[in-house]
Amino acid sequence: MSLDQFLSPHSQARQGLSRLDQRLQAWRSQGTLFPNPPAVVQTCPTNLGRPDLDGVICGGTLGILLGAALAKRGWRIAVVERGILQGRAQEWNISRRELQVLLHLDLLSEADLEAAIATEFNPNRIQFLGGDPLWVRDILNVGLSPRRLLDQIKQTFLAAGGQIYEHHTLTGVRLHPDGVTAQTSTPNGDQTLTTRCLMDAMGHFSPLVPQARAQQCPDGLCLVVGSCARGLPPIDSGDLMVSFTPIQNHCQYFWEAFPAQEGRTTYLFTYADLHPQRPSLQQLFEDYFRLLPTYQDCDLTQFQLVRPMFGVFPSYRDSPLQLPWSRLLAVGDSSGQQSPLSFGGFGAMLRHLQRLTQGIHEALAADALQAEDLRLLQPYQPNLSAAWMFQQSMSPPVNQNVPPQQINQLLNQVFQTMTQLGDPVLEPFLQDVVQFGGLTQTLLTLTARSPLAVPPILHQVGLANLLAWLPHYGRLGGYSLLAQWAPAVQAWSRRLPPTARYRWHRRAEAWVYGAGLEGDLGSPEEASQSQSGEH
Numbered sequence: 097m098s099l100d101q102f103l104s105p106h107s108q109a110r111q112g113l114s115r116l117d118q119r120l121q122a123w124r125s126q127g128t129l130f131p132n133p134p135a136v137v138q139t140c141p142t143n144l145g146r147p148d149l150d151g152v153i154c155g156g157t158l159g160i161l162l163g164a165a166l167a168k169r170g171w172r173i174a175v176v177e178r179g180i181l182q183g184r185a186q187e188w189n190i191s192r193r194e195l196q197v198l199l200h201l202d203l204l205s206e207a208d209l210e211a212a213i214a215t216e217f218n219p220n221r222i223q224f225l226g227g228d229p230l231w232v233r234d235i236l237n238v239g240l241s242p243r244r245l246l247d248q249i250k251q252t253f254l255a256a257g258g259q260i261y262e263h264h265t266l267t268g269v270r271l272h273p274d275g276v277t278a279q280t281s282t283p284n285g286d287q288t289l290t291t292r293c294l295m296d297a298m299g300h301f302s303p304l305v306p307q308a309r310a311q312q313c314p315d316g317l318c319l320v321v322g323s324c325a326r327g328l329p330p331i332d333s334g335d336l337m338v339s340f341t342p343i344q345n346h347c348q349y350f351w352e353a354f355p356a357q358e359g360r361t362t363y364l365f366t367y368a369d370l371h372p373q374r375p376s377l378q379q380l381f382e383d384y385f386r387l388l389p390t391y392q393d394c395d396l397t398q399f400q401l402v403r404p405m406f407g408v409f410p411s412y413r414d415s416p417l418q419l420p421w422s423r424l425l426a427v428g429d430s431s432g433q434q435s436p437l438s439f440g441g442f443g444a445m446l447r448h449l450q451r452l453t454q455g456i457h458e459a460l461a462a463d464a465l466q467a468e469d470l471r472l473l474q475p476y477q478p479n480l481s482a483a484w485m486f487q488q489s490m491s492p493p494v495n496q497n498v499p500p501q502q503i504n505q506l507l508n509q510v511f512q513t514m515t516q517l518g519d520p521v522l523e524p525f526l527q528d529v530v531q532f533g534g535l536t537q538t539l540l541t542l543t544a545r546s547p548l549a550v551p552p553i554l555h556q557v558g559l560a561n562l563l564a565w566l567p568h569y570g571r572l573g574g575y576s577l578l579a580q581w582a583p584a585v586q587a588w589s590r591r592l593p594p595t596a597r598y599r600w601h602r603r604a605e606a607w608v609y610g611a612g613l614e615g616d617l618g619s620p621e622e623a624s625q626s627q628s629g630e631h
Contacts, residue, residue, distance in 0.1 A: 099378065099381050102385055102404075106403070116377060124370045125372065129306070130306035131311060133306030133309075133310060134307065136267075136269055136303045136307055137269045138270050139271045139421075140272050141272075142273075143272055147292050148290045148291070149172045149259075149289060149290065149292070150460055151172070151292065151294070152173075152293075154266045155297035155302070155428070156175045156177035156297075157181070158442065160246060160249050161449055162297065162456075163175045163258055164249050165203060165453040166456060167256035167257055168201070171460060174259040176289070177264065178264065178266075180263070183245060186361065186405060187214050187242070187356055188242055188440070189238065189239055189240075189354050190238050190240055190442065190446070191235055191237065192234065193234070194446050200450070202252075203252050204249070211248070213240055214240065214241040215356060215357055217237055217239075217354070218237050220235055220237060223335075223339075223340075224337075224338070225341065225342065226504055226505065227507075227508035227511075232522070235336065235523065236336060239356055261282075261289070266298070269304070271423060276290070276423050277289070277290055278291065292423065292460065293459070294425070295424075296419070297428045298430055299429040300430070304426070305430055308417060308419050309412070309417065315369070316436050317408055317411070318438075319366050319407075321405070322361065322364060323384075323402070324356050324402045324403050325359050325399055326400040327399045328362070331353075336352065337350055338350065338353075338391070339351065339503075339504055341387065342500035345383070348492060350365050351365075352365065358402050360392075364380060364387070365439060367487055368491055381406065409438075411432060413484055415431070415432030416477065416480070419467070421467055422465060422467045437483055438528050444528070447614065451614075455472075455601070458598040459473070462597070469598070469599070475602065475606035475610065476606070478568045478574075478575055479530040479612040481571075482530045482535065482565070486530075488561055489503070490503055493556065505549070509545075514534070516541070521537055522534075530612055531572075531612040532575075532611060575606075579608045579610075581607075582604035582605070583604075
């Protein structure tokens with residue numbers, strides 16, 4: 097059965113796939129995603145006067161989480177969404193532990209959270225061609241209904257005094273010395289919102305990102321295709337990362353699968369760059385349907401497609417993105433704060449939600465909204481930069497004759513090593529967190545046990561990339577040491593004036609988050625009580 101036959105009942109998705117493939121082809125020929133970035137942000141020397149709002153968050157799918165948390169602190173917040181603010185039908189997979197921040201920040205009750213959980217299962221499998229399966233529990237084993245979750249968060253936001261502007265598309269931003277004018281277009285004409293600070297949560301392809309990144313080429317892409325379907329064998333477990341084929345089409349294919357309320361979700365994904373010889377999304381989808389019967393032990397004549405899914409997720413080594421303007425802050429996928437190994441921003445948003453809420457709260461209270469102040473909310477994070485070596489090792493260069501089994505063999509050795517070192521090493525990595533201790537133990541143990549595995553990987557990633565990576569690895573160790581002093585620095589800085597206190601709190605957070613040691617900051621309630629007073 098051809099791809100067109102599979103997608104024929106889903107004509108809009110088929111058209112969307114063709115459009116995205118055309119954009120991907122254009123990006124590859126241009127060598128950048130934004131060849132002629134428009135000047136969406138402009139400066140205006142005149143004062144605005146008293147803005148109507150303290151914060152405007154553009155992009156509601158993830159922005160509503162931050163908006164609700166800030167509104168609960170008493171700030172005047174509006175969320176702008178170009179369509180209807182509702183979650184997608186496809187479930188978000190997450191761990192229960194990561195959801196606790198929604199309870200700690202009082203965005204949901206326990207009953208609301210349970211109502212938003214569509215599926216829960218255990219265990220999850222990790223397996224690569226030629227190796228034994230590794231089974232892990234309680235990691236990405238909860239399927240959350242985005243529509244139920246966001247509906248509850250919206251009610252929390254509105255009850256706290258928040259405002260939602262649906263069917264509003266951001267068309268321009270004007271920066272004044274004392275505020276921001278956000279210009280939007282709506283079906284009923286243009287509208288203007290005035291605010292002290294504007295937060296961009298519009299994702300990788302936000303209209304602000306091209307102007308900020310100029311013509312910067314992404315350092316990596318994650319290409320994803322998949323589906324939610326019925327007719328697959330019912331399995332009460334999932335797959336976090338599975339590979340059962342060698343390198344093909346200049347790519348190493350990986351698979352992910354989860355039970356879903358409407359059937360079973362399966363993804364095929366691969367790490368790549370903008371090289372024109374990389375496969376198109378349509379080619380990936382053809383391979384997806386060709387390989388799916390082997391992967392899921394299924395008969396495609398019984399396959400009932402509920403919805404197809406596909407996407408292109410760019411990532412930059414220069415991340416998180418620090419916007420060059422005052423009173424503007426990128427959050428979520430717009431800032432690139434997610435791991436280069438990840439193709440979904442929900443987990444990263446939850447991981448940083450407490451930090452962003454407290455930091456923006458203090459920035460608004462101290463009026464610390466200049467560019468140099470807001471950059472402290474998206475600081476350099478060596479654990480994020482260190483993850484690039486993993487991405488590079490799983491993306492075979494087009495111009496090298498990489499042995500077909502090299503990536504599978506490496507991953508088998510890496511995961512065997514981490515398993516032997518124990519959960520403190522393995523579990524953070526599975527949740528896109530790189531820590532100095534675990535990384536160092538893994539590298540040393542792997543080198544000692546399998547010294548012949550190292551030279552081929554060094555050849556693949558290249559000496560230049562290795563030399564560029566080493567300073568990040570060194571800083572990861574330095575941040576791990578500084579993180580031990582973070583509680584003392586936060587306690588000391590409470591006696592400082594508001595702006596200085598804000599800056600020292602952000603530096604202490606940067607050490608902890610940059611080392612992948614977020615738990616050392618304590619609970620959100622403790623952080624809220626200990627750091628800054630109410631405005």
